[in-house]
Amino acid sequence: MKRSTSYLLSMAALAGSTLLLPACNKANDPQSPDVAVSAQDQSLAEDETAALADLTDAAAPADAAATNSPAAEADDLTRLAGRCLTRTYDAATRTLTLDFGTTNCVGPNGVARRGKIVTVFGGQPRDAGATKTITLVDYYRNDNQHTGTRVITRLGGGSWSLLVRNASITTPAGTHSWTSSRTYTRTAGDNTRTLTDDEYSVTGQTTGTNRKGNGYSAVIGQPLIKKFQPGCARTFVAGTVAISTEGARELLLNYDPTGTQACDNIASITINGVTRTIRVGGGL
Secondary structure: OOOOOOOOOOOOOOOOOOOOOOOHHHHOOOOHHHHHHHHHHHHHHHHHHHHHHHHHHHHHHOOOOOOOEEOOHHHHHHHOOOOOEEEEEEEEEEEEEEOOOOOOOOOOOOOOEEEEEEEEEEOOOOOOOOOOEEEEEEEEEEEEEEEEEEEEEEOOOOEEEEEEEEEEEEOOOOOEEEEEEEEEEEEEOOOOOOOOOEEEEEEEEEEOOOOOOOEEEEHHHHHOOOOOOOOOOOOEEEEEEEEOOOEEEEEEEEOOOOOOOOOOOEEEEEEEOOOEEEEOOHHH
């Protein structure tokens, strides 16, 4: 039977789908190293929003009516966070707090975190309309500060929506801020407990300001396809994102340049008719 939690596990939510193009003319050249650096910014935003969903799913109370009810998926929580956090749950306010402390703690995946992830649950978890609102309190990943609110809503029929509000990531190279909306539809694996046969289709859009201070918008064209079989889980295997920046610059990100939906991290970016192959993801 499928687990009760939604498990947007490592879904790469495209919360910051930007590619962050700089203002100079070389931004129109996909061979520019600035474009590859920008892809890392996208990966950071995607990966951490997905991780927040993972952590709060695994840590959700087994019994929402009982204060300090144990985690619904305690083994998964340990796998994701190790012993880096203190978990508390207040049934009266339906508030879950994951406290990583005030000094960096490195989890099993090599990511250092500090600060708090606070989640408020609304409705019955399995019912359409159930919500999960995630806020961050003095929260850092690898010494980059993350802010903003994420609202995950169960839509029914194997679908969820994700709204990212007033989000930002502050790095030594600048601050990227954005808002976004996404819809996830499970297309395979709904009737089994394992994640390895799950597949999702993702649609939505993003607007914001990149770390160079330039405004942008990003719209998913062909739906992004996420598969959880081994080798696929860290990025999308297909789909496109059209990105427009100030100055009418346009870029197309294609997660499946070979048309094979291969389980790899190869994608392409096209600017002014010129295409470059890149590797997405990364350890920021």
